[in-house]
Amino acid sequence: MTKFVQLLLQTLTLGSLYALIALGYTLVYGILRFINFAHSDVVTFGAWIAFAIAGALGWASTGSPVFAMPVVMVLAMAASAALGFTIERLAYRPLRKALRLNVLITAIGVSLLLQNAGQLQALFGKDPVKMPRLLSEAPLFKLAGVQVPWVDVVLVVLTIALVIALQWLVFRTKLGQAMRAVSWSEQTAALMGVPVDKVVSITFMIGSALAAAGGVLYGLKYRQLNQTADALWMLLGLKAFVAAVVGGIGNVRGAVLGAVLIAFIEVFGAGYVSSKMPDLFVFGVLIVMLLFRPAGLLGTPTVEKV
Amino acid sequence: MSARATPGVAGAALRSLYPIVIGFTLAYLMQTVVAVSIDDYYSKVLIDIGIAIVLGVSLGIVNGYAGQFSLGHAGFMAIGGYTAAAIVYYGSIKLFGTKAIYGGSLGPGELLLCAGCVAGGALAAVAGWLVGQPSLRLRGDYLAIVTLGFGEIIRVLIKQTDDVVLSEKKVAAASWWSLMDNLGGGFGFIGGPRYIDAKNPFWVWLFVVVVCLVAYRLKYSNRGRQLLAVRENEIAAEAMGIKTTKAKVSAFMTSAFFAGIGGGLYAHELGNSMRPADLGFQKSIDIVIIVVLGGMGSISGAVIAAIAVTLLPELFRSFAEYRMIAYALALIIVMLLRPQGLLGLQELWEVEWRAVGRSIVTAPARLVRWVVTAPTRARAALKAAADRRQEDRS
Numbered sequence: 001m002t003k004f005v006q007l008l009l010q011t012l013t014l015g016s017l018y019a020l021i022a023l024g025y026t027l028v029y030g031i032l033r034f035i036n037f038a039h040s041d042v043v044t045f046g047a048w049i050a051f052a053i054a055g056a057l058g059w060a061s062t063g064s065p066v067f068a069m070p071v072v073m074v075l076a077m078a079a080s081a082a083l084g085f086t087i088e089r090l091a092y093r094p095l096r097k098a099l100r101l102n103v104l105i106t107a108i109g110v111s112l113l114l115q116n117a118g119q120l121q122a123l124f125g126k127d128p129v130k131m132p133r134l135l136s137e138a139p140l141f142k143l144a145g146v147q148v149p150w151v152d153v154v155l156v157v158l159t160i161a162l163v164i165a166l167q168w169l170v171f172r173t174k175l176g177q178a179m180r181a182v183s184w185s186e187q188t189a190a191l192m193g194v195p196v197d198k199v200v201s202i203t204f205m206i207g208s209a210l211a212a213a214g215g216v217l218y219g220l221k222y223r224q225l226n227q228t229a230d231a232l233w234m235l236l237g238l239k240a241f242v243a244a245v246v247g248g249i250g251n252v253r254g255a256v257l258g259a260v261l262i263a264f265i266e267v268f269g270a271g272y273v274s275s276k277m278p279d280l281f282v283f284g285v286l287i288v289m290l291l292f293r294p295a296g297l298l299g300t301p302t303v304e305k306v
Numbered sequence: 307m308s309a310r311a312t313p314g315v316a317g318a319a320l321r322s323l324y325p326i327v328i329g330f331t332l333a334y335l336m337q338t339v340v341a342v343s344i345d346d347y348y349s350k351v352l353i354d355i356g357i358a359i360v361l362g363v364s365l366g367i368v369n370g371y372a373g374q375f376s377l378g379h380a381g382f383m384a385i386g387g388y389t390a391a392a393i394v395y396y397g398s399i400k401l402f403g404t405k406a407i408y409g410g411s412l413g414p415g416e417l418l419l420c421a422g423c424v425a426g427g428a429l430a431a432v433a434g435w436l437v438g439q440p441s442l443r444l445r446g447d448y449l450a451i452v453t454l455g456f457g458e459i460i461r462v463l464i465k466q467t468d469d470v471v472l473s474e475k476k477v478a479a480a481s482w483w484s485l486m487d488n489l490g491g492g493f494g495f496i497g498g499p500r501y502i503d504a505k506n507p508f509w510v511w512l513f514v515v516v517v518c519l520v521a522y523r524l525k526y527s528n529r530g531r532q533l534l535a536v537r538e539n540e541i542a543a544e545a546m547g548i549k550t551t552k553a554k555v556s557a558f559m560t561s562a563f564f565a566g567i568g569g570g571l572y573a574h575e576l577g578n579s580m581r582p583a584d585l586g587f588q589k590s591i592d593i594v595i596i597v598v599l600g601g602m603g604s605i606s607g608a609v610i611a612a613i614a615v616t617l618l619p620e621l622f623r624s625f626a627e628y629r630m631i632a633y634a635l636a637l638i639i640v641m642l643l644r645p646q647g648l649l650g651l652q653e654l655w656e657v658e659w660r661a662v663g664r665s666i667v668t669a670p671a672r673l674v675r676w677v678v679t680a681p682t683r684a685r686a687a688l689k690a691a692a693d694r695r696q697e698d699r700s
Contacts, residue, residue: 034447035450091638091642094642095642098641098645101373101375104375104450106638106641108591108594108637109638109641111634112633112637115630117631231586235458238455241451276466277462277463279462280459280463283455286451286452287452294448
């Protein structure tokens with residue numbers, strides 16, 4: 001029982017992280033129909049920027065004030081939003097009308113650029129660092145013999161709050177309406193007076209901010225920040241992407257559902273089946289899903305027309 | 307039908323011998339003349355170039371001709387490399403009773419190397435078929451992800467193998483079946499023979515010629531044109547009666563086959579230090595860069611890009627830190643300015659050099675004109691934007 005609850009807790013925290021990252025993939029895919037390969041690097045940058053900000057504000061040591069974490073988080077999200085805006089403006093917008101393959105290669109180029117630029121000594125350097133402990137790892141309460149630390153609770157609650165906020169934004173505001181209109185048909189939306197470029201920019205910024213939130217929370221939970229080109233970051237992004245696909249890419253609720261599902265498979269697969277290769281289960285799910293229901297759990301199947 | 311008269315049987319037979327003659331001649335010359343007369347370091351760089359050509363051209367078949375974006379080329383390479391390494395190392399002990407028989411580009415050890423590479427290629431092709439079945443029914447970006455995931459799965463699986471490469475005595479006692487698990491795990495295949503070195507580049511160049519010729523003949527064959535049709539417009543191609551899935555899967559398998567051979571060569575150039583960590587996503591990206599820069603669908607372009615991508619870091623050692631940044635920028639800039647890659651679908655000899663020359667000669671004049679007119683254009687753009695805003699408001 002203890003093990004089960006422990007795994008459940010892990011599923012929730014990991015699922016929250018995946019959800020935050022998957023939302024960025026799904027938002028961008030929903031609106032521009034392409035996979036933003038550089039998204040996982042925005043996550044990385046978010047975490048590293050948070051580390052840099054915490055260092056600059058002198059909160060690297062223990063005993064940082066209570067408001068340290070929200071401040072760092074908001075600043076990192078803002079910086080990442082700016083990064084996302086820049087990427088979209090310089091690399092993706094000129095290719096809006098280009099073939100999908102070209103956009104994909106450009107996205108890979110951007111991803112490579114971020115990964116390797118981040119490794120430069122002038123930026124973040126090549127050595128892994130420890131994220132300062134901005135959130136207490138002391139247990140908040142005990143559940144069936146499992147101690148639930150502060151950081152886990154904050155992570156899950158914050159994710160739920162962000163997801164609800166996004167849900168509200170997409171379905172209850174004028175901006176969200178514009179986003180959905182562009183997603184439906186860019187041309188028609190433009191004809192109806194929706195400022196397409198602006199909407200796309202804002203979508204990128206929202207996705208990047210969520211990615212940064214994911215990155216910061218990842219850093220606070222696991223504390224170890226690897227160099228920006230480390231395969232670990234890529235794998236994190238990849239699994240979040242798988243979550244978005246499994247849930248139905250382009251669908252906000254689907255991303256969350258997929259994230260929890262993927263985290264569940266990964267954690268419980270490692271816990272009860274084989275601890276050696278949780279990644280294999282994840283990719284196995286992806287392939288099975290693409291075979292039998294390529295639109296994902298909540299996605300609507302589309303037929304490609306000439 | 308073609309205007310040319312169909313050649314006689316004798317002529318066809320002779321012509322089918324060409325590639326073999328060319329391949330053996332080039333490989334033989336590289337082995338006996340070039341490798342002997344130049345410094346070992348340069349010979350080594352040449353081998354690196356050759357392997358990069360094999361990998362680049364093979365990826366060009368699926369990426370360039372068929373337009374299917376694969377990010378798992380290193381996975382096929384790993385399958386081929388590990389198969390070849392296992393066959394050559396364990397096979398040599400089983401068959402000859404010793405780890406390696408060096409000497410002679412056509413000696414028993416080297417023939418085993420060739421067999422190992424081909425077997426590795428075949429296994430990689432089977433893997434290509436397996437991956438291709440589900441994923442080639444999918445659209446481009448999904449395919450990229452699935453192939454990426456596939457490459458990672460291969461890497462993880464190899465990492466899980468037993469990390470002991472058995473010694474000669476133990477191999478004799480072990481069965482063939484049980485040896486399949488002893489691939490070195492995360493540490494790498496330690497102790498494999500080094501058949502390809504500065505003085506023995508024969509097989510690399512033979513396979514370079516083979517892959518280039520196969521890719522060339524494929525490009526101008528019926529099947530190759532089917533692939534190009536799929537790349538340009540899949541739905542239209544299907545409407546024309548092309549079995550698109552079959553065409554794509556066969557391209558995928560051909561590509562995987564040569565990637566496997568490239569992996570086998572790579573394994574035996576490294577000798578004892580092939581590690582799964584080196585055959586990850588980064589390696590796939592390196593190969594993608596070759597194809598994209600050279601031109602998607604151009605063999606000579608891929609060859610030139612392979613040479614450039616291998617040589618540049620060698621020339622600028624101090625530049626190492628910025629190497630990947632430069633590649634990333636090159637990828638983005640090429641995509642923005644010349645989306646089809648430097649040569650596009652053309653081969654080197656198909657390019658209209660006169661037009662290229664003219665554009666180079668007039669480039670400074672055009673640049674000056676662009677700079678001079680820049681303020682005017684900027685003002686016009688600003689005015690248009692202001693007008694739009696005005697319209698929005700009214």
